Amino acid sequence: MGNSKKRRKGSDDHKMRLPPAPRARHRRDSSGWLGLAAMAYVGIDYVRHVSPVWHELMQPALWAALVIATIIRVPLYRHWSLELPxxxxxxxxxxxxxxxxxxxxxxxxxxxxxxxxxxxxxxxxxxxxxxxxxxxxxxxxxxxxxxxxxxxxxxxxxxxxxxxxxxxxxxxxxxxxxxxxxxxxxxxxxxxxxxxxxxxxxxxxxxxxxxxxxxxxxRVPPYPHRWTQKYYVPYSNNFDAIRQVIKHDIAYAVAGNYSTEFQPHWGLMNFLADFLRPTASKGSSSWYNLLTxxxxxxxxxxxxxxxxxxxxxxxxxxxxxxxxxxxxxxxxxxxxxxxxxxxxxxxxxxxxxxxxxxxxxxxxxxxxWPIKDASRDRRLDKLDKIQSRLLQAAKDSDIDAVRQLLNEVDLSSQVSQKPGTMADFGSSDIFPINRQTWFSFAHQKNLVLRYFGSA
Incomplete structure (x- = not known):
């Protein structure tokens, strides 16, 4: 009889043993392969300065390994619901x-x-x-x-x-x-x-x-633009002229006589010609080629x-x-x-x-625009802190204490911010709350409530 009570008590404890709350920073793969791959990429690329022959062999092998590993992992990726938003x-x-x-x-x-x-x-x-x-x-x-x-x-x-x-x-x-x-x-x-x-x-x-x-x-003209000639050139080597400009706050120079600026045919972008000052060149005078x-x-x-x-x-x-x-x-x-x-x-x-x-x-x-959702981290941290109190309240069949503790976890995740701000945009659209983490917390909460419901 005593053994059966011990077994029943042990089974109840096992039933009520809550899984540890996963922390956001420790759910990632900690094998360090990403750091090794990054350093390998930099190191192998530097080999080109040491041994070009070895570089021609090692770099394609590294890229092939990375591409193959990525292709293999794509079908196994389970967070497309986070990528699409x-x-x-x-x-x-x-x-x-x-x-x-x-x-x-x-x-x-x-x-x-x-x-x-x-x-x-x-x-x-x-x-x-x-x-x-x-x-x-x-x-x-x-x-x-x-x-x-x-x-x-x-x-x-x-x-x-x-x-x-x-x-x-x-x-x-x-x-x-x-x-x-x-x-x-x-x-x-x-x-x-x-x-x-x-x-x-x-x-x-x-x-x-x-x-x-x-x-x-x-390929630009050797002389300054006519607007610059008036405001800069006369004062560049004349400290007395600079003093006069400071005193009167006006420009008195006359632009010099230089050859006419080249005017290309850029269509809708022709208004940029006066600012970018292109020179006549053979072949195409595309503004795009000029900007490159x-x-x-x-x-x-x-x-x-x-x-x-x-x-x-x-x-x-x-x-x-x-x-x-x-x-x-x-x-x-x-x-x-x-x-x-x-x-x-x-x-x-x-x-x-x-x-x-x-x-x-x-x-x-x-x-x-946070990478990690702050409210989720606060919720998990709070759950870690009260887990022992939550287990004790469950063993004591104190449903009010359990609900109060769970409410504390919910309140710890609330952030005072105005609706419709960039914070909403960043946390919901760009970096949504990890569903797996939230479901883990909700599962622990349901375990406790289900226990009292069955009791």
Whole structure:
């Protein structure tokens, strides 16, 4: 009789033993394969500088392995219900990014062409203390370490590919679904940054760290635009003229007599000809072909677009995946920044501003476009804290205490926000609550209530 009571009590305890609440950050695959694949991609791509023969063998093998693994995982993916709602924001973010890049390309061409090639060739670069420091370290550090700092380990295309790998890793449960939502946030943040960058460098034109760049890459007239001639050229080398401009706040210069500007036939885009200042060339004079030559620019573009993309990739990787690979990517960001300065692609201020702008914008978009749903995390954390009290209340058959504890879990997930804000858009449309996590919580709640119902 006593044994039967013990068995019945043990069975009741087993019946009431609630499964542990899964935490959002520990549901992912923790095997670390994504970090290994990322480092393998960067390392194998660098082999091209060491042994091109081995690189030709290793790179196709790596890509084939990644593609085959992805194709195998696609039919097994169980979160398409989360990807489909994120498809429309993904497409809208893509269109927004393309529009921002087009605007940036126009600004790059304008900033290069408005002052003419004579200004680019004759204006010395700005003093850069950061570059002086790197040159001084070359004389102090061991040559091996200097060679590592100079090595072209990682570039812009590597950071973009690392982010693409991060998005596709949802197929392997390495990051939380939806991958399209993560990509949408990345492109949206990049678009905002690109617009701010274009507004910055087009408003004040800074001399290039590479004075020879413009004459080798761009075909623009050597003289300034007639509007620029009136407001800039007379004062550039005359401090008394600058004093008069400050005193009277008017321009008194007359534009010089130069040859007539070339006017191409761009159809609906012909209004851009006066700003982009094209030169007569053989063959097609398509405005599209003209803008493609403006990629990257020559005069200093504050802030660095390369470092901005690198920082966004590092921030996305840290937030979505983390681990040792995230630390390595941040090291790559720092290495890329010092190489941009060392090779005079950018001034030090460009890289510094790009890094904190990338961090700031990613954090700001996270306020209304989170990767992880905050209410879900709070609910799971609260459930972890009260689980022992919940079990004790169930054993004591105290239904009121059980309901009160479950209500505390529900109340902990509530967020005070206005309906219809970007927070609703981010948490429901872009990154919906993980159904599996919510069903796990609901299952535990139903277990408790069903127990009292049967009792």
């Amino acid at each position: 994120a498809a429309i924001p993904f497409i809208l973010s893509l269109l927004f990014m393309l529009s921002a890049l087009l605007f940036e390309a126009i600004c790059v061409r304008l900033a290069t062409a408005v002052l003419g090639l004579d200004w680019h060739n004759g204006t010395p670069p700005l003093p850069d203390v950061g570059q002086w420091l790197l040159l001084a370290l070359n004389e102090k550090l061991p040559q091996t370490l200097v060679n590592i700092l100079r090595a072209h380990i990682i570039g812009l295309h590597h950071f973009l590919m690392l982010f693409i790998m991060l998005c596709f890793s949802v197929l392997f449960n390495s990051v939380e679904a939806p991958g399209l939502g993560l990509g949408a946030r990345y492109m949206f943040t990049m678009s905002i940054g690109r617009l701010l960058r274009a507004l910055g460098f087009v408003s004040t034109i800074l001399p290039s760290p590479r004075p020879w760049c413009a004459s080798t890459r761009f 030559k403006a990629g990257g620019g020559c005069n200093d573009l504050l802030f660095s677009g390369h470092m901005f993309v690198a920082t966004l990739t590092a921030m996305a990787w840290k937030e979505a995946y983390g681990g040792y690979s995230s630390a390595l990517i941040w090291m790559f960001v720092m290495h890329s920044a010092q190489r941009e300065i060392r090779e005079r692609y950018h001034y030090s201020v460009d890289c510094v501003v790009a890094i904190y702008m990338g961090i700031l914008l990613w954090k700001m978009t996270g306020l209304f």
